Structure formats: structure tokens, C-alpha cells
Amino acid sequence: MNLLAGKRILLGVTGGIAAYKSAELIRRLQDQGADVHVVMTAAATEFITPLTLQGLSGHPVHLDLLDTETESVMGHIELARWADLILIAPASANFIARLSQGHGSDLLSTICLAAQCQIAVAPAMNQGMWANAATQENVRSLMTQGTAIFGPDEGLQACGEIGEGRLLDVAGIVDLTIATFPNGKLRGCKVVITAGPTREAIDPVRYISNHSSGKQGYALAEAAIEAGAEVILISGPTNLAPPNRANVIPVTSAQEMYEASMQEATGADIFIGVAAVADFRPTEVSRQKIKKDKSGSRVTITLEENPDIIASVAALGDGPFTVGFAAETSHVIDYARAKLAKKNLDMVIANNVSNQEIGFNSDENETTMIWGNQEQTLPIASKRNIATKIVGTIAEALPESHAHD
Ligand SMILES: Cc1cc2nc3c(=O)[nH]c(=O)nc-3n(C[C@H](O)[C@H](O)[C@H](O)COP(=O)(O)O)c2cc1C
CATH class of the missing domain: 3.40.50.1950 (Flavin prenyltransferase-like)
Structure with missing residues (x-):
């Protein structure tokens, strides 16, 4: 570029x-x-x-x-x-x-x-x-x-x-x-982005997680910085180098991500929840490594719900413009629309993760942005390219109360 x-x-x-x-x-x-x-x-x-x-x-x-x-x-x-x-x-x-x-x-x-x-x-x-x-x-x-x-x-x-x-x-x-030459679209805005997976501990050595690489979230952080925003990147464990000028808050579990998100979302202009947050966590975390006593033994792990980060941010009075991601494997647009309505989001970005080419770990993505009564599909492109377009659309959709330029 x-x-x-x-x-x-x-x-x-x-x-x-x-x-x-x-x-x-x-x-x-x-x-x-x-x-x-x-x-x-x-x-x-x-x-x-x-x-x-x-x-x-x-x-x-x-x-x-x-x-x-x-x-x-x-x-x-x-x-x-x-x-x-x-x-x-x-x-x-x-x-x-x-x-x-x-x-x-x-x-x-x-x-x-x-x-x-x-x-x-x-x-x-x-x-x-x-x-x-x-x-x-x-x-x-x-x-x-x-x-x-x-x-x-x-x-x-x-x-x-x-x-x-x-x-x-x-x-x-x-x-x-x-x-130092921001394009100004988000100049003066505070943008909070969550990225990557979360890890839900089973015992001191094992955890439940997912395949999220963090690439799309990190690309959005770069694009928002380039647009002149102050960016807080709340990141689960990834192998990526954080973008320069992003204020990174590293977290591991969904509960930690929730706490950091609620703290940073207050006073933020935009919140983009890209992280693949685990919906459930083990109800109890064993203090010791769970041992295999005899062959054929069974272990049952009971799961309980994690807090819903994006819905909690969207429910904040006077909260930020809230953008959620809906990673789905079927009925992508329908599920994304349902998420927009149910969680009271300002925008949802739907992506189909069933396709390996554009899934969690790839460098490319294909997304559909849905907000108000509008819908725009961004054809397959690099995650960085998609990020620039998403940031541009958010900047245009941003209500006066959150725009600074
Ligand atoms: C081998 C050598 C390496 C030096 N490396 C540095 C350095 O990395 N940073 C620095 O501030 N000064 C360094 N100095 C000292 C500066 O070269 C010196 O203060 C010089 O007056 C700077 O001039 P200027 O600011 O006009 O370029 C070094 C000096 C020598 C002899």
C-alpha cells in the first residue's frame, strides 16, 4: 500500500x-x-x-x-x-x-x-x-x-x-x-477491539479453546490506528506481533476478557468484538492435573456459561458504537441478523468459517456487514484489506455523538 x-x-x-x-x-x-x-x-x-x-x-x-x-x-x-x-x-x-x-x-x-x-x-x-x-x-x-x-x-x-x-x-x-499522517476518519476516537481465542482452564495443564488466530482483529487494530484512532487491543493468546501504537491488554480466559472489555468500553467510542470468546467454561477447574487412573476410564467435564461480552457492552447506557462478529458455518446471514437484534448491536459482521480458505487461520476473509437496514458484502480479500473497508464503513455509520472530527 x-x-x-x-x-x-x-x-x-x-x-x-x-x-x-x-x-x-x-x-x-x-x-x-x-x-x-x-x-x-x-x-x-x-x-x-x-x-x-x-x-x-x-x-x-x-x-x-x-x-x-x-x-x-x-x-x-x-x-x-x-x-x-x-x-x-x-x-x-x-x-x-x-x-x-x-x-x-x-x-x-x-x-x-x-x-x-x-x-x-x-x-x-x-x-x-x-x-x-x-x-x-x-x-x-x-x-x-x-x-x-x-x-x-x-x-x-x-x-x-x-x-x-x-x-x-x-x-x-x-x-x-x-x-503521523492519519487519514482522519477516526481521528480522536477511542476504539476497543477484542481479538484471538480465549482459553478455559480444565486443570493446570489443559484448556478448552478454538482455532481463532487473531489475524482479523489485529488487522482491524492496524486499520483503526491508521485512521487516527487510539486503539486498545484486548487480545487472547496469539502468535501475532501487536501493531505499533496499539495499547495491548493480554488476557487468557473469557472472564478476563469480559472484565477488561467492560473497563475499557466505558468512555470508548467504538467497540469491535472480533475475539472468538468461549461460550462455556468448566464449572470447576481441577487444582491438580487430572490423572488417567486406569485404561478406559471416563472423565465428565461440566460446563457453565461465560458472560456475554458483546451483549454486555451493547447494554451499557451511553456505551460505544458496538460491532459484533458472527462466525458461522451455516445460515450465516440469518444467524448474524438474529445476533444483531438479540444482542442489540449497532453492526454485525458475518463471516462463513466453514470454508478453510477464508476461515479462522487464513489470511483472507469474506464478510457481510449488516447495520440498520443496510447490508454490504465485501468479497474475498486479505484480512487487512477487509479491515480498512470495515473501519471506513464504521466511520460513516458512526453517530455524531461518537465522531470527533
Ligand atoms: C563509535 C561511536 C559510536 C557512537 N554512537 C552513538 C550513539 O549510538 N548515540 C549517540 O547519541 N551518540 C553516539 N556517539 C557519540 C556521537 O557521535 C557524538 O555525541 C556526536 O557529537 C554526535 O553528533 P551529532 O549529534 O551532530 O550527530 C558515538 C560516538 C562514537 C565514537
């Missing part, structure tokens, strides 16, 4: 080991359709050559402030005006200090001073430098000035130490960059 089509990004590269990652970052930003110009500090050129970044960006790299030739071609004020976003990645501790204090001592800091556009900073440094009180104070100051801070990550560092300060991974920086 070209989520940065037509966007002009001025990439500032400063002096640190992670400067080599800026080469990959340029490519990935271009993949999304961005036009990237590069400005390097003098220290950055000791870590990666301007020639490399010039070759990748397809533009001359900007290096000097006090240079008559470059200033006459595209000077610092023009560069500041040109950019839709100034992204500094990696940002050294030294540069963060200069930026927070409004220095104009080199080309990059001077451009930042002159810029009217959003500035984003992806710090990368030794964990001690990051934890230092002066750096933390500088970062706080940047945040209050409206600068976006991307990361940092934690883990093993080039210096051999382990801690917080690593440059956020390139994909994460690209996601956050995209999110």
Missing part, C-alpha cells in the same frame, strides 16, 4: 552506530510512496557515507549550513518549507539536546528551528546515555514542544550492554511515520 503517497519526508541522520539503518529506512519509506530528502550532521558522515544515502534517496544529501553553493540551490529555509515531516533517525543524545534547546548550530538543527511541520525523533544511544537525567529532561521538553518520539527499543546494544536506547526497528518507524 502507498500510505505515504505524495508525502515529503526530510530524513535527518545524526552521528551514531545506528546511522547505517537509515539506508534501509529510506527504502521502506519510499516503498510507501514517500519522497525522501536526507540531511546529515557532520558526525553522521563518519558512520555512513553521504554517497550511499544520495544513491538511495535519489537526491543530493544536504550537509552544510554555511555553504554558498548548496544554500543557493535548496537552502535551509526552503528545506524546512518543503517537508511535510522531519524525521530524525537515528537521533543522537547530542542532537536531542540541541533540538530541545532550540540551537541552530548546524544545518539540521537550523532546519528544525525554521520548520512549521511535525518533527519526529527516533533516539538511538547507549542505555546509560538514554537513562541520563539530562537526556530524559530534553526528551520531556521535546514532547511538550509537540515533537513525536519514536521509541527507543530495548535489548542488546552495539556496545554490548543491554537496556533501553536501541533505535526502534525500521518497520516500527515506518508505521509510526504513517500514523
Whole structure:
């Protein structure tokens, strides 16, 4: 997808080991359709050559402030005006200090001073430098000035130490960059999404669950973030990496998902229940592993109903716009309509899980959205694609009381 089509990004590269990652970052930003110009500090050129970044960006790299030739071609004020976003990645501790204090001592800091556009900073440094009180104070100051801070990550560092300060991974920086240009459909909305299966314990080692992969719920979380929403993702156990910028609440059982949902749904604008919540749980959970005493022995597990999450959210007075999923294997539309009415939902999304191609674990889906007196079928497509369409339809169906833009 070209989520940065037509966007002009001025990439500032400063002096640190992670400067080599800026080469990959340029490519990935271009993949999304961005036009990237590069400005390097003098220290950055000791870590990666301007020639490399010039070759990748397809533009001359900007290096000097006090240079008559470059200033006459595209000077610092023009560069500041040109950019839709100034992204500094990696940002050294030294540069963060200069930026927070409004220095104009080199080309990059001077451009930042002159810029009217959003500035984003992806710090990368030794964990001690990051934890230092002066750096933390500088970062706080940047945040209050409206600068976006991307990361940092934690883990093993080039210096051999382990801690917080690593440059956020390139994909994460690209996601956050995209999110600084929200398409605005859900700007200012709080969206709560449940995803994945739940596990209902039988004993300490066994549980009852289902085949839900969480893919559709995670794709919806990504699409809602892209549409500018604040997303709370209440997730049962999955093998998926959570989308950047989603606030993830991990849960295991239906009861835990219910409690987290009721807490987060209060004050939310939209609730999308995608999780395949177990309808029943064992009435009693054995404290010890249930043993097989003799061959042919039988065990009876009595089940009781779990709370109905989506119906409880829909019943909240002044609650969110509530969207349920109906995963069915037969009479899909009829059952989905019945669910819409019985649970008092605002919208239901029906999908046929009897077909392996579009079932729980696949990357594709085919759904029918039903709301009010309307019905729209989304033909088979990737779950991510379906998610974007669902989010777009929800945004249009959202009553004034829940819309913020
Ligand atoms: C080998 C080496 C690696 C360095 N790595 C980092 C780093 O990852 N992060 C950082 O903030 N500073 C790092 N520094 C220190 C900066 O290069 C130094 O503060 C420099 O003045 C930054 O200049 P700039 O902010 O203008 O790019 C490193 C220095 C050396 C010698």
C-alpha cells in the first residue's frame, strides 16, 4: 500500500552506530510512496557515507549550513518549507539536546528551528546515555514542544550492554511515520477491539479453546490506528506481533476478557468484538492435573456459561458504537441478523468459517456487514484489506455523538 503517497519526508541522520539503518529506512519509506530528502550532521558522515544515502534517496544529501553553493540551490529555509515531516533517525543524545534547546548550530538543527511541520525523533544511544537525567529532561521538553518520539527499543546494544536506547526497528518507524499522517476518519476516537481465542482452564495443564488466530482483529487494530484512532487491543493468546501504537491488554480466559472489555468500553467510542470468546467454561477447574487412573476410564467435564461480552457492552447506557462478529458455518446471514437484534448491536459482521480458505487461520476473509437496514458484502480479500473497508464503513455509520472530527 502507498500510505505515504505524495508525502515529503526530510530524513535527518545524526552521528551514531545506528546511522547505517537509515539506508534501509529510506527504502521502506519510499516503498510507501514517500519522497525522501536526507540531511546529515557532520558526525553522521563518519558512520555512513553521504554517497550511499544520495544513491538511495535519489537526491543530493544536504550537509552544510554555511555553504554558498548548496544554500543557493535548496537552502535551509526552503528545506524546512518543503517537508511535510522531519524525521530524525537515528537521533543522537547530542542532537536531542540541541533540538530541545532550540540551537541552530548546524544545518539540521537550523532546519528544525525554521520548520512549521511535525518533527519526529527516533533516539538511538547507549542505555546509560538514554537513562541520563539530562537526556530524559530534553526528551520531556521535546514532547511538550509537540515533537513525536519514536521509541527507543530495548535489548542488546552495539556496545554490548543491554537496556533501553536501541533505535526502534525500521518497520516500527515506518508505521509510526504513517500514523503521523492519519487519514482522519477516526481521528480522536477511542476504539476497543477484542481479538484471538480465549482459553478455559480444565486443570493446570489443559484448556478448552478454538482455532481463532487473531489475524482479523489485529488487522482491524492496524486499520483503526491508521485512521487516527487510539486503539486498545484486548487480545487472547496469539502468535501475532501487536501493531505499533496499539495499547495491548493480554488476557487468557473469557472472564478476563469480559472484565477488561467492560473497563475499557466505558468512555470508548467504538467497540469491535472480533475475539472468538468461549461460550462455556468448566464449572470447576481441577487444582491438580487430572490423572488417567486406569485404561478406559471416563472423565465428565461440566460446563457453565461465560458472560456475554458483546451483549454486555451493547447494554451499557451511553456505551460505544458496538460491532459484533458472527462466525458461522451455516445460515450465516440469518444467524448474524438474529445476533444483531438479540444482542442489540449497532453492526454485525458475518463471516462463513466453514470454508478453510477464508476461515479462522487464513489470511483472507469474506464478510457481510449488516447495520440498520443496510447490508454490504465485501468479497474475498486479505484480512487487512477487509479491515480498512470495515473501519471506513464504521466511520460513516458512526453517530455524531461518537465522531470527533
Ligand atoms: C563509535 C561511536 C559510536 C557512537 N554512537 C552513538 C550513539 O549510538 N548515540 C549517540 O547519541 N551518540 C553516539 N556517539 C557519540 C556521537 O557521535 C557524538 O555525541 C556526536 O557529537 C554526535 O553528533 P551529532 O549529534 O551532530 O550527530 C558515538 C560516538 C562514537 C565514537
